[in-house]
Amino acid sequence: MKIQFFNLQKINLEIEDEINQAVQTVIHRGEFILGQAVKKFEEELAYYLLGHDQGYVTGCNSGTDALILSLLAEGISAGDEVITVSHTAIPTVAAICAIRAKPVFVDIDPETWVMDMSKVAYSITTQTKAIVPVHLYGNMANIFELKNLLRDMKREDIIIVEDAAQAHGSRLNGAHAGTIGDYGAFSFYPTKNIGALGDSGAVFCRSKDNDSRLKKLRNYGQKDRYHLQLNYGINSRLDEIQAEILNIKLTYLDKWNERKSRIMDVYRTEFADLPLFFQKCCAGCKAAWHLGVIALQDRLTRDRLVEYLRLHGIGTIIHYPVPVHKQTTFSSNPVKRLSVTEDLADRILSLPMNPALLYEEQEHVIKTVRSFFTKKL
Numbered sequence: 001m002k003i004q005f006f007n008l009q010k011i012n013l014e015i016e017d018e019i020n021q022a023v024q025t026v027i028h029r030g031e032f033i034l035g036q037a038v039k040k041f042e043e044e045l046a047y048y049l050l051g052h053d054q055g056y057v058t059g060c061n062s063g064t065d066a067l068i069l070s071l072l073a074e075g076i077s078a079g080d081e082v083i084t085v086s087h088t089a090i091p092t093v094a095a096i097c098a099i100r101a102k103p104v105f106v107d108i109d110p111e112t113w114v115m116d117m118s119k120v121a122y123s124i125t126t127q128t129k130a131i132v133p134v135h136l137y138g139n140m141a142n143i144f145e146l147k148n149l150l151r152d153m154k155r156e157d158i159i160i161v162e163d164a165a166q167a168h169g170s171r172l173n174g175a176h177a178g179t180i181g182d183y184g185a186f187s188f189y190p191t192k193n194i195g196a197l198g199d200s201g202a203v204f205c206r207s208k209d210n211d212s213r214l215k216k217l218r219n220y221g222q223k224d225r226y227h228l229q230l231n232y233g234i235n236s237r238l239d240e241i242q243a244e245i246l247n248i249k250l251t252y253l254d255k256w257n258e259r260k261s262r263i264m265d266v267y268r269t270e271f272a273d274l275p276l277f278f279q280k281c282c283a284g285c286k287a288a289w290h291l292g293v294i295a296l297q298d299r300l301t302r303d304r305l306v307e308y309l310r311l312h313g314i315g316t317i318i319h320y321p322v323p324v325h326k327q328t329t330f331s332s333n334p335v336k337r338l339s340v341t342e343d344l345a346d347r348i349l350s351l352p353m354n355p356a357l358l359y360e361e362q363e364h365v366i367k368t369v370r371s372f373f374t375k376k377l
């Protein structure tokens with residue numbers, strides 16, 4: 001049996017007819033940029049995240065742009081410091097660097113694998129303008145704790161941009177990922193919990209003023225066609241075809257998240273007696289799992305398991321093998337050691353876990369992982 005890590009064809013073919021119909025609709029309407037499909041998606045996503053009239057969504061080109069637009073909307077620029085984590089996808093940090101701000105890394109918590117809020121205070125300086133916690137793999141960083149910290153430090157001037165690119169549908173004390181801080185950045189890269197058939201992203205915020213700034217920033221700085229209101233801006237628009245597809249996929253989000261959570265639960269139960277570890281949710285978090293990540297005891301065991309699974313036809317990926325602060329581009333700019341991040345990167349492995357994974361496929365993965373350990377022991 002051959003099991004791909006991710007089977008994007010299969011997931012999209014499940015709703016092929018609806019997608020074809022949506023594309024046809026856009027062609028016949030002849031409206032391709034910032035039209036009714038984008039407006040509908042922005043309203044539907046805002047409603048999904050927070051209910052009626054309480055929040056706003058700006059569709060854009062990618063999750064990276066969602067982060068960039070959020071930082072730009074706050075006037076963050078060269079020399080400003082932005083606190084984030086190194087155990088994340090590169091775009092989190094690329095967005096900060098793209099506006100020439102300085103990423104300041106804090107370590108992650110050894111159990112939840114997301115920003116260790118107890119380490120944030122030491123990294124805050126007078127230059128700190130924003131904090132970008134990442135809800136990695138679907139598990140949420142505790143934004144409420146972070147808000148309390150900033151309040152206690154009288155630093156509520158620091159804005160919080162939640163990187164929710166991997167957490168569509170995750171909740172903390174009932175609140176959706178992306179709705180607790182000042183901005184929530186979402187990606188609809190094809191493999192995410194909601195994936196477009198191409199690039200796209202969105203920013204959520206509760207403030208109408210911030211939202212209207214975002215909507216200008218993504219459209220050259222224009223308020224409406226040919227009338228500038230800001231002296232800078234980019235082209236980062238969500239297009240109508242992707243928006244129509246996202247409108248369909250949003251209606252499947254909870255169902256697909258549910259399927260993935262079930263797969264994750266089975267892994268957890270089946271592997272309970274094995275020497276491997278799972279990410280812990282922070283208190284009050286109900287994660288919509290984005291990836292099925294396990295951690296082994298050490299790098300050697302992890303690498304052997306990768307090879308063993310490959311030989312048995314099972315695809316795995318490491319998210320992420322080199323922490324961002326260890327990338328060669330940062331080597332001329334030494335960053336303090338992040339021991340939890342560095343240790344974890346050596347031990348993690350993502351197993352197949354997606355809405356199209358069949359029961360018998362997961363059974364095969366489980367059997368193979370178990371046999372790796374029984375052979376070894």
Ligand SMILES: *Cc1c(COP(=O)(O)O)cnc(C)c1O
Pocket residue numbers: 061062063064065088089091092134163165166187188189199200201
């Ligand atoms: C995917 C991802 C992004 C960036 O999204 P793009 O749409 O690819 O630009 C940012 N942060 C995290 C944590 C991601 O996983």
